[in-house]
Amino acid sequence: MTATDTTLLRVEHLTMRFGGLLAVDDLSFEAGQGDITALIGPNGAGKTTVFNCITGFYKPSEGRLGLRHGDGSLWRELETLTASGKRRLAQPDGKLFQLERMPEYLVTQQARVARTFQNIRLFPGMTALENLLVAQHNRLMLASGYTLLGILGIPSYGVAERAAIDKARDWLDRVGLLARADDPAGDLPYGAQRRLEIARAMCTDPLLLCLDEPAAGLNPRESAELNALLTAIRDQHAISILLIEHDMSVVMEISDRVVVLDYGVKIADGEPEAVRNDPKVIAAYLGVADEDVAKVEAEVGL
């Protein structure tokens, strides 16, 4: 598989073992710039493991995870970067990263990949606004002169903080939580917590947003709102989204591309419509062998 100029993230031969368990087996796929790429599969297929590898929480056993900022022609330098043994390659027209070599906080800070979690991980004892300010930590840290100047109360930190609050206010407005900005995050209803987590990830200024089951536990109306939010993020901010999701109404409606995993192996990759009709995918979801699909479908009335 060759990376085209529109590729943002390139996963090659990703393998992850936990002791004797092979969670992800030689997975390769690409996420295009400005696309919503969905990663689907039955429970235990290894989707979250892939996410944890991309965002640096796991170090993959094998494989390469390339990410590009800037010009698409940079992909030609990927072999140079790999050979150099470094984390990133900076050139005038952009940067190239190898995510598997980076710790998780640098994946967010430098490679600009943000993520959310399957089980919501907000800071429950801090307000919604504070949650969004923590997400802008690195920029504010710089503005506060790594705390030293901030303690002395330099005015430029005040300016930076006001800008950060404005940005947080903007995102709170977009996810419909402006009225609850001063409430602790732990007090918000479930759907609002999901939206706040997305807003918090967006406050880190990502180029790639990884969402782990954002629609889990949402009712159909909230799911529809989520669809609108995600497409707006993609269209207005030119941000690419990588999505793990079980809710097919979300996946099929907004995805530009769908990658299907089963037992750590990629079984399908393509446009939503093509994947939906792929017998291998149906077999995996129904839990039967490929040749029995027609029979089982007839039984369940599909």
Next chain:
Amino acid sequence: MTDGAPAKRGDWPRALRDAGFTSLLAFGLFLPLIGFQTITDLRNELILTTRWPMLFVIVAVVGAGRLVYSLVLAPWLEQRTIRRVSAAPAPWRATAGRWFVPFAIGFVIAYPAIVVAINGLRGSVKWIDNFGIQILIYVMLGWGLNIVVGLAGLLDLGYVAFYAVGAYSYALLAKSFGLSFWLLLPLAGILSSFWGILLGFPVLRLRGDYLAIVTLAFGEIIRIVIINWVDLTNGYAGITGIPRPTLFGIPFTAADDGFTALLGLEFSPIYRVIFLYYIILALALLTAFVTVRLRRLPVGRAWEALREDEIACRSLGINTTNTKLTAFAMGAMFAGFAGSFFATRQGFISPESFTFLESATILSIVVLGGMGSQIGVVIAAIAMIGGTEIMRDLDFLKEIFGPTFDPTQYRMLLFGFAMVMIMIWRPRGLISTREPSVFLKERKTIAADLIGEGHG
């Protein structure tokens, strides 16, 4: 015995049944413990005697206590719980809260003047030294530890090590090189925070209980090194003759160029005590000011976020290693300041002053006060340290319990009791709510049950 059924006020049969059962239990328990006594007589024979009156008094007290509990206390507690669920915070609290801090700061600044006005110069030393300075040292230590435990959620049981580093840094450098207190104060802080970072590096991977054990060990290591490195620290004997601080070079002595002689006053140690009081007050206020500032800076928010959820922090691009190290270093720095002040105030330090008991006292001040709360720490320090000092003065108890009775020996018992009461009454400390560091429209206090306790 305390079953779930609701206790009604005046439920006599039930209360009597409970009391009877409790008395029976007490009788069974105390019969061998108190009812029988063995005495060795003059011929060196063991004689079994009985103490029936005492036994019955104790059993009666226990039974009566249980009766009072079931009839009065239990219904009252239940009423209170119901009330608390429904009650909204009283409006006077908001007004009181706004004026409390300026009033408190004004009071502590005026405190020496008030004491001198009441007791005269001669009688004031005890009040300013034992109460004022002693409490302020612990307030400052509590605020320093609060950064590590309360904000960052890292349980540190060896905090006194940094206090010791500060004290010995000042004592040794001042005695060896003759440097002044004002120069060595920041240096002691820097040295302590250096040790804080040194401790931080190996223990950062540890969480919760494991972190607590390693920090506990670190505290002991520092103390044992001080004891055994006799060449440098003079071991158990400690360091004496530590230089006292001066006011722009003017010493507080009876000499001709001393403070009193220059102002034409009669010499009295009270002036130095008042001077020391204002130094520790300034240091404590500095600690409070810096902590309040830090909470509004990104690093302070990152500490609190770390306490709430470390993995989420890492997903937001926060370098948790550095964040934890800054918390350790910052907490240690204030302990170092307090330590060098302690050395200059005492004029003598020895390893005895830096035992685990000190760490435990500081930690219990933080826990009793409410983790993360500045005012809570002050209240707890006044209660615990001031309480100890008051116990020294309870001479009338000697007339009741005999001349050998020393109330301070019961200090730990009372602390333990206070801890148990706090655990029952306010499990998250006296002031357990959290004030958000920033707000859009309205500052809403955050309830304790939402706030994380940190996992190390």
